[in-house]
Amino acid sequence: VGPLYKQIWHPEHPSLSFVGLPHSVVPFPLFEMQGRTIAEMALKGWGEVGEEERVREAQNDYEGMGPNHRRVEDTHYLGDLQWDYTREIGVMGGIWGEEEERRNMVNEEIYKRAGMERKKGKIGGDDGYRRMDFWRDWEKHEWGIEKKGKRGKPRPRV
Structure with a gap:
């Protein structure tokens, strides 16, 4: 699909829009x-x-x-x-606003951490990164990895 304005709108007919075209995203x-x-x-x-x-x-x-x-x-x-x-x-x-910015930053940090875990693996090897469970606290801007049902320590900001 293209060319689109901001990867969403038909530039000549802005009432025609598309959600979900960007890929390799959260x-x-x-x-x-x-x-x-x-x-x-x-x-x-x-x-x-x-x-x-x-x-x-x-x-x-x-x-x-x-x-x-x-x-x-x-x-x-x-x-x-x-x-x-x-x-x-x-x-x-x-x-x-502030809340959207906080959420965006936390999502980015988790995305980068999951990406680092994924890169540690070998082709055809363990895909344990897929089983990582993250917890988030939007207000405190904290997140961590949950292990065996227990909340891990908050991660420092990246």
Whole structure:
């Protein structure tokens, strides 16, 4: 699908939007932010962002092969760029605040930790990283790994 404005909207017909195209992401928080932003933009309108700007940015994103500047097939690959992208669309929709920032940061830390665990494994080897259970405390901005039903110590911020 492309070219799309912010990987969500058809640039010439912004009432046509797509949720869930970015991949290699923590899906539910990102897709929730996309949905909330779509709703806000539908309610409040586009303001100073005109069709010409949407078309230009969508085309630049597509021709630049997405945010990672890889192959055109990777236009919707975000990986580590998902955190800034989530923040950007939340700000755009006027729905980004302290709580969203806290959650985004905790999710990023857990994502990076799970990625480190995954990289320790060998091809065809134990996939124990898939069985890691994390706990989170959004208010305190803490998280940890739960082992055998017991809550582990909070992890230091990354």
